[in-house]
Amino acid sequence: MESDGSVHRIGPQEARRALAEITDGRAVVAGQAVAPWWYHPGMGASLLWAFAAVSVGWAWIPYGVIIGLLLGPLLLNFAANHATGVSLDRYHATPAARRISVRAGMALPVLIVLGLALEWGADLRGSMAACGVVMLVITIVAGRRIDAALVHELGRPA
Numbered sequence: 001m002e003s004d005g006s007v008h009r010i011g012p013q014e015a016r017r018a019l020a021e022i023t024d025g026r027a028v029v030a031g032q033a034v035a036p037w038w039y040h041p042g043m044g045a046s047l048l049w050a051f052a053a054v055s056v057g058w059a060w061i062p063y064g065v066i067i068g069l070l071l072g073p074l075l076l077n078f079a080a081n082h083a084t085g086v087s088l089d090r091y092h093a094t095p096a097a098r099r100i101s102v103r104a105g106m107a108l109p110v111l112i113v114l115g116l117a118l119e120w121g122a123d124l125r126g127s128m129a130a131c132g133v134v135m136l137v138i139t140i141v142a143g144r145r146i147d148a149a150l151v152h153e154l155g156r157p158a
Contacts, residue, residue: 033150035090039080040143044136046072051111051132054119096149104142111135 046068053064081087091101111131118127 033084033086033088033090033093033154034147035080035143036083039076040140040147041136042076043073043143044139046076047108047139048129048132048136051115051135052129054115054128055126090143090146090150094150094153096153097146100142100145100149104138107138108135 048068049072050064050068053060053068080090090097092098111134115128115131118124118131
């Protein structure tokens with residue numbers, strides 16, 4: 001609507017040009033939404049640290065929580081947002097990314113319970129660290145799939 005209250009009508013060529021610009025912009029954002037190569041291994045390493053701290057000993061558990069579950073992911077997100085120029089919740093930005101992260105995230109409580117049962121219940125030292133390695137791999141694989149889903153869904157033509 002114009003400032004005088006009239007409606008500005010655009011022609012078919014202008015509409016096609018506007019849609020092409022939107023599609024080009026979406027492609028640029030989709031390309032920038034991909035996490036840097038170090039992001040998913042870093043997130044996995046943060047989780048590995050949180051798991052491994054339990055295997056190291058009681059005194060290390062608070063450091064595992066603070067560094068592995070709070071500071072590590074926070075700093076990695078800040079760094080990735082700065083490196084890509086795009087700030088988004090990678091794990092929930094699109095429906096496909098959300099599905100992948102929920103499926104991968106279901107492994108987290110399973111591995112925690114399994115690791116604790118083996119570490120403390122069965123007295124198998126290092127079990128939590130081993131579960132952390134599994135979570136590291138899951139995080140990297142799921143992260144790569146999430147990046148592909150982001151590119152596909154964010155880059156779709158308007």
